[in-house]
Every structure is written in structure tokens, then in C-alpha cells.
Amino acid sequence: MTSLVEPPAPPDTPAAPDLAADRARRVHPVLRSALATAAAVLGGFAIGGLFLVLAGAEPVAAYVDLFRGAFGSRRAVERVLVEAAPLLLIGLGLGVAYRAKVWNIGAQGQFDAGAITGTTLLTLAPGLGWVLLPTTLFVATLGGAALGWFIGYLKARYDANVVITSLMCNYIVFSLLAWSVRRPLKDPNGFLPASASVPAEARLPLLFGTRVNIGLAIALAVGVGLVWVFRRGVFGFWVDMVGASPTVSEACGIPVRRVIVLASVVSAGLAGLAGGLQLLGTEFRLSLTLSSGVGFTAIVVALLGRGRPLGITAAAIFIAALEVGGDAMQRTQGVPAAAVRVIQALLVIFLLLANRMTERRVS
Amino acid sequence: VNWEAVIGPAAILPLLAAGIRLAMPIVLAAVGESFCQRSGVINLGLEGIMLAGALSAFGAEYATGSPIVGALAGIGAGLVFGVLVGLLVIEARIDQIIVGISIVLLAAGITSFAYLDVFGVTSSPPRIGGSSPWPVPVLSDLPGIGVVLFRQSPLVYAAMGLSLGVWWLLERTRVGLSVRAVGDRPDAAEAVGVSPRRTRWIGVLVSSAMTGFAGAVLVGQLRLFQDGVTAGRGWVAVAIVVLARWNPLGAIAGGLAFGLVDALQLRVQAASGGVDATVPYELFQALPYLMTLTVVVLAAVRFRRDAEPAALGTPYVAQR
Numbered sequence: 193m194t195s196l197v198e199p200p201a202p203p204d205t206p207a208a209p210d211l212a213a214d215r216a217r218r219v220h221p222v223l224r225s226a227l228a229t230a231a232a233v234l235g236g237f238a239i240g241g242l243f244l245v246l247a248g249a250e251p252v253a254a255y256v257d258l259f260r261g262a263f264g265s266r267r268a269v270e271r272v273l274v275e276a277a278p279l280l281l282i283g284l285g286l287g288v289a290y291r292a293k294v295w296n297i298g299a300q301g302q303f304d305a306g307a308i309t310g311t312t313l314l315t316l317a318p319g320l321g322w323v324l325l326p327t328t329l330f331v332a333t334l335g336g337a338a339l340g341w342f343i344g345y346l347k348a349r350y351d352a353n354v355v356i357t358s359l360m361c362n363y364i365v366f367s368l369l370a371w372s373v374r375r376p377l378k379d380p381n382g383f384l385p386a387s388a389s390v391p392a393e394a395r396l397p398l399l400f401g402t403r404v405n406i407g408l409a410i411a412l413a414v415g416v417g418l419v420w421v422f423r424r425g426v427f428g429f430w431v432d433m434v435g436a437s438p439t440v441s442e443a444c445g446i447p448v449r450r451v452i453v454l455a456s457v458v459s460a461g462l463a464g465l466a467g468g469l470q471l472l473g474t475e476f477r478l479s480l481t482l483s484s485g486v487g488f489t490a491i492v493v494a495l496l497g498r499g500r501p502l503g504i505t506a507a508a509i510f511i512a513a514l515e516v517g518g519d520a521m522q523r524t525q526g527v528p529a530a531a532v533r534v535i536q537a538l539l540v541i542f543l544l545l546a547n548r549m550t551e552r553r554v555s
Numbered sequence: 556v557n558w559e560a561v562i563g564p565a566a567i568l569p570l571l572a573a574g575i576r577l578a579m580p581i582v583l584a585a586v587g588e589s590f591c592q593r594s595g596v597i598n599l600g601l602e603g604i605m606l607a608g609a610l611s612a613f614g615a616e617y618a619t620g621s622p623i624v625g626a627l628a629g630i631g632a633g634l635v636f637g638v639l640v641g642l643l644v645i646e647a648r649i650d651q652i653i654v655g656i657s658i659v660l661l662a663a664g665i666t667s668f669a670y671l672d673v674f675g676v677t678s679s680p681p682r683i684g685g686s687s688p689w690p691v692p693v694l695s696d697l698p699g700i701g702v703v704l705f706r707q708s709p710l711v712y713a714a715m716g717l718s719l720g721v722w723w724l725l726e727r728t729r730v731g732l733s734v735r736a737v738g739d740r741p742d743a744a745e746a747v748g749v750s751p752r753r754t755r756w757i758g759v760l761v762s763s764a765m766t767g768f769a770g771a772v773l774v775g776q777l778r779l780f781q782d783g784v785t786a787g788r789g790w791v792a793v794a795i796v797v798l799a800r801w802n803p804l805g806a807i808a809g810g811l812a813f814g815l816v817d818a819l820q821l822r823v824q825a826a827s828g829g830v831d832a833t834v835p836y837e838l839f840q841a842l843p844y845l846m847t848l849t850v851v852v853l854a855a856v857r858f859r860r861d862a863e864p865a866a867l868g869t870p871y872v873a874q875r
Contacts, residue, residue, distance in 0.1 A: 243665070243668060246672075247668070247672045295652050295656070297656055346852055346855060350852070350855035350856050351855060352851055352852060352855035353793075353794070353797065353851065353855075355599065355652065355655075355656075355790075355793075356790060356793060356794045356797075356847070356851055357848060357851060357852070359787065359790050360787070360790070360794075360844045360845075360847050360848040360851070361848070363786075363787050363841065363844040364841045364844050364845055364848065367837040367838070367840050367841035367844075368837070368841070370837045370840075371835045371837035371838070374835075374837075375835065488660065488663075491656060491660065492660060495653065495656075495657070527672065528667070528668050528671035528672050530664060530667040530668035530671055531664075531668050532664075533660070533663065533664030533667060533668065534661065534664035534665050534668050535664075536660065536664065537657055537660040537661035537663075537664050538661065540653075540657045540660065541643065541654075541657050541661065544643065544647075544649045544650075544653060544654070544657070545643070545647060545649070548647050548648070548649055
């Protein structure tokens with residue numbers, strides 16, 4: 193513990209340490225976290241390269257193909273941005289939850305829940321005209337948020353383990369999804385287990401002559417909103433306080449339970465919204481393959497971005513590039529695209545290690 | 556539903572036997588996790604470790620044809636992941652929840668990648684012989700209990716023995732006493748000469764090895780591997796540890812209950828007429844998870860947390 197009052201220096205001690213030099217030796221926190229991230233990326237790609245070698249590929253060539261596949265053409269960049277939108281939206285929400293230490297790993301189920309409730313509205317009330325699009329997105333958000341309220345309430349009221357409850361909900365919602373596309377929401381004229389196609393007036397508009405839909409703009413807007421919340425808003429401060437210490441927060445008069453429930457609702461609601469956007473923007477019908485595991489990939493995004501909106505935005509684009517590039521690498525190098533899943537997980541682990549090492553050096 | 560075919564007099568004993576068989580992967584993982592958490596460490600990545608054990612057991616048995624080699628490979632994969640967990644959690648003292656989630660993501664990626672690379676996408680998945688039943692002489696002829704307990708595969712006997720052994724180790728021996736002490740008061744344990752660091756390594760490695768073995772038992776029963784083949788069993792095992800209030804015997808009971816529900820839902824699903832049934836089969840598929848969720852909620856509502864190891868989840872910095 194440092195004391196506020198300097199004790200008088202005994203007469204024959206050496207000169208006080210040069211504070212200016214000490215400050216210069218310290219790395220700026222932003223630079224430090226950038227360095228840690230760069231080291232983690234290098235580590236992730238290095239160990240990931242070992243897996244590629246084991247699979248009989250040439251790792252450098254594979255990584256070049258991966259990079260070209262993600263950024264080599266206008267079409268590729270557009271694909272990266274389309275894939276980044278749901279990752280960003282879900283990752284932003286998970287970031288809020290993780291900052292409050294609400295370990296929601298059920299974004300997959302919350303995404304599916306949003307898509308299911310959205311499709312239900314489309315099926316029940318198809319003739320709403322232009323109102324259909326915003327209402328569907330709203331209902332999708334509600335679908336996710338309802339699940340978020342459930343797990344958040346159980347945690348806040350009874351201290352039920354969120355990791356378990358949110359994950360069990362994933363499986364339960366998936367069964368619900370499987371049933372709904374086979375029975376009530378199935379396209380009556382279709383053969384496959386999938387809903388009817390989304391009507392043209394409810395499909396998301398594209399951004400300025402690109403193939404990127406406005407889902408990306410919505411996700412970015414949410415990100416800007418969250419930056420504001422954490423810079424200025426009291427809720428952001430409460431979230432960080434509750435994450436740091438629920439007992440201290442309680443003593444400070446912060447409504448801990450309400451913060452936990454709200455953090456959970458926000459994360460799940462954004463996942464549900466992402467499900468609605470996926471439905472109206474890229475897939476156009478509810479099916480078992482609607483999500484392709486995006487709810488789990490978003491966990492990586494939130495962890496890599498360290499819960500901060502800007503970091504999460506960078507991480508979402510980076511991870512989306514890996515996903516798109518991984519498909520290209522699979523075509524050219526004949527190694528399974530699942531290699532990028534390995535790299536993603538390694539990135540998280542290396543970043544955790546790098547964070548820990550830089551933290552130690554400071555203290 | 557034709558209930559006669561599900562729980563009629565002729566069906567009840569095979570149902571119980573199937574329940575025990577299906578319970579074994581969860582029992583193994585839950586007992587190992589109880590041991591680990593009693594030492595103060597949450598090894599949350601069970602789902603991933605079980606996946607890794609399942610794939611490596613599948614690959615090893617596919618290559619050699621021997622279920623024993625498969626089981627050893629499953630344990631080996633579990634230990635490899637256990638070392639990684641130990642390094643991150645005990646040595647680097649990184650948040651145990653984040654490490655657990657990362658381990659699951661890593662194992663899911665590696666198993667998916669390795670399986671596709673070795674076996675590719677096939678119309679009919681490659682299969683292994685798996686573990687066939689080996690009736691215990693004399694005991695298997697006992698009325699009732701013989702069919703239920705003693706006509707299982709050797710892997711099931713091994714799993715039962717191991718689980719009971721770990722319970723005995725934890726609750727009845729000096730080693731277990733050290734483990735429990737480290738989970739409650741690592742500083743006090745260290746003061747009397749028990750190393751919290753070494754004890755927690757033992758906890759992490761025991762639970763990881765048992766969970767890897769659980770994966771081997773699972774593929775030995777299914778005879779094939781696919782992405783996410785563990786289907787949440789690792790997470791259910793973590794839930795059971797809390798429900799069983801960190802008691803391995805309770806974990807065994809909880810795992811058996813889960814296995815029975817699983818066996819029951821499979822049979823009801825088959826007896827209710829499949830795709831055209833009035834009650835959709837998806838509901839039965841969701842039943843084990845619904846049950847886990849319900850029980851977790853009920854336990855959270857009803858129980859106090861007094862059985863939880865006091866130092867659970869808290870990294871320990873050696874005082875010396």
C-alpha cells in the first residue's frame with residue numbers, strides 16, 4: 193500500500209529514483225495491449241501452422257491463400273463485412289455481459305430464438321407492408337432478450353450458474369428450432385425442413401450499391417452507442433463495478449441484481465437481433481443451418497476484444513476474415529476450413545497469456 | 556405411446572441396463588470434476604476434453620482395432636488437455652471460467668479439423684467395433700441385478716470401479732484429506748506441509764484423465780465419431796457436481812439419473828412413432844437438457860451454498 197504522505201528521507205539514502213525515466217520505460221497501456229494482441233496473433237498463427245503442417249499443407253502458402261481469400265477482391269471484402277455483422281452485434285452484447293462477469297455462452301440459442309420468433313411473426317402476419325421489417329427485428333430482439341432475462345434472473349435471484357443455464361438453453365432452443373421448421377413454421381409448399389421465403393418487402397436493404405446489408409450499419413451503431421454508455425453512462429460504470437466486485441458494488445448502493453439481469457438481457461437481446469438480421473438479410477428462410485455456429489464464434493470475438501466496443505469491432509472483422517479466408521484455403525490447399533476454428537481458440541488462449549504476462553511486468 | 560414396450564415387465568431390466576451404460580461418460584466426468592473442484596479448481600472445459608478423448612479413442616481403435624488402446628488414447632488426450640488447463644489455471648492463474656470456455660472452443664476446433672482431415676466427408680461414417688458386453692461369470696446369472704449390472708462391457712465395469720475408487724480416495728484417505736483441505740484453506744494446508752500447487756495439479760489431471768476416458772467410453776458405445784458427439788454431456792457433468800454438492804457419490808447418483816432419462820427418452824421416442832407422432836420427437840431429444848436445467852434451477856432455489864469448497868475458483872499464490 194502506498195501512503196499519501198511521503199515519509200522524510202533518511203539522510204544517507206541514494207537519490208530518489210528518476211521518475212521521468214521510469215515513466216518513459218513504462219509502455220503506454222494502449223500500446224501495451226496492442227503489443228500483447230500482436231504477440232497473441234503471432235502465437236496463434238504459429239501453432240495453427242503446426243496443425244496445417246500435420247494436415248500436409250504448406251503453412252505459408254496456406255496463410256497467403258487465406259489472406260487473399262479474405263481481402264483479395266471486392267467480393268471477398270463484402271463477404272467478410274457480411275459475416276462480420278452478426279459477430280460484431282453478438283460480440284458487443286457478450287462483451288457487456290462478460291464485463292459484468294455474467295458468463296453467457298448461450299448466444300447460439302439466443303440467436304436461434306430470435307430467428308424463431310421473427311419467423312413466427314412473418315408467418316402469422318405477412319401483410320404488414322413496410323412495417324414488417326422493423327417489427328420482425330423487434331420481435332427477434334424480444335425473443336433473445338426473453339431468454340436473457342430468464343438466465344439473468346436465475347443468476348441474480350438464486351446465483352444459478354450462467355454457464356450451465358445458458359448452455360442448456362442452447363440445446364433446448366435447437367430442439368425447438370428443429371421442431372418448428374419441421375412442423376408449424378415449415379413452408380407448406382417446400383420439401384426441406386425450412387420456413388417459407390422472407391417476402392421481398394421485409395428483406396434488409398443493401399448499403400450503397402454493395403452486397404453488404406444494413407445489418408452491418410446497425411451493428412456499428414450499437415457499437416457507437418455502447419462506447420457512449422461505457423464512457424459517459426452510469427450503466428456502463430455499474431457493469432464494470434459489478435464485474436470487479438459484486439460485494440463492493442452492493443455496499444456502494446449499486447443495484448447489483450438489476451445490473452446482472454440487464455447485462456444478460458442486453459447480450460441476449462443483441463444475439464436475438466442478430467438472428468433476425470441473419471433471417472432478413474442473408475438467409476431469407478429459417479432452417480437448421482441458419483446460424484452456422486456464429487453464437488460460439490462470437491464468444492471468441494468478445495474475448496479477443498476484451499469486452500471493449502472498439503476492440504470487439506476489430507476482432508469481429510478479423511475473425512470474419514479468418515472464416516471467409518478459411519473457406520478459400522480449404523479450396524486451394526485441401527485442408528479442412530475447421531483449421532481456422534483451431535487458430536481462433538489459440539488466439540484467445542495466447543491473448544490470455546499475453547495479458548497475464550504484461551500485467552505482471554507492471555505490478 | 557406404447558408404454559408396454561418402454562417400461563413393461565419385459566422392458567424394465569434392459570432399460571435400467573441401458574441407463575447405466577449411457578450414464579457412464581457423465582458419471583466419470585462428474586466424479587473427476589468433483590475431485591478437482593474439491594481441490595479448489597473449476598475445470599470447466601470438460602465438454603472439450605471429452606470430445607478430445609472421444610476422437611483420440613476413436614482414431615486409436617480405428618487404427619489398431621483394440622478398444623483397450625482406444626481407452627488409453629482417450630485418457631492420454633485427456634491428460635494432454637489437463638496439462639494445458641493446469642498451466643493456464645494453476646501456473647498462469649488465468650480466470651478459470653474463461654480458460655474452460657477457451658478449452659471447449661479449442662477442442663471443438665481440433666477434433667473437427669483432425670476428423671475431417673483424416674476421414675474426410677463420407678456418406679456413411681467410418682465405424683469401430685466398440686466395446687461389446689462381457690457377462691461376469693456367476694454374477695450375470697443373478698436374477699434382475701445380473702442383467703442390469705453384470706452384462707455390461709468391460710469399459711463400463713472400469714468406469715464404475717474408477718468412479719467408486721475416486722470417491723474412496725477423496726473421502727476416506729489422507730490424499731483426499733489434503734485435496735479437501737487445499738480446496739477450503741490452501742494457506743492452512745500449505746502451513747502443515749501440503750503443497751496446494753501440487754495438489755491442484757493432481758486434481759486437474761485426475762479430472763481431465765477421467766473425462767478423456769469418458770470420451771472413450773462414449774465412442775465405444777456409439778461406435779462412430781462426429782462433430783460435437785458429446786452433445787453437452789461435459790456441461791451436464793459440471794452441473795451435476797454442483798447438484799451433488801461436491802460429493803462424488805452424489806455425482807454418481809446424478810449421472811445415473813441422467814443416463815436413465817436418456818435411455819427412457821430414446822425408448823419413448825422409438826415407441827411413439829417417430830416423425831408422425833403427436834408428441835414431437837424433438838421434445839424427447841430436449842428432455843435430458845430440460846431436466847438438467849430444471850434441476851439446476853431447483854437446486855439454486857432450494858440449496859444453500861455451504862457445501863461449496865471455500866477457495867473454489869480462487870488462484871493460490873504460494874506463501875513461501
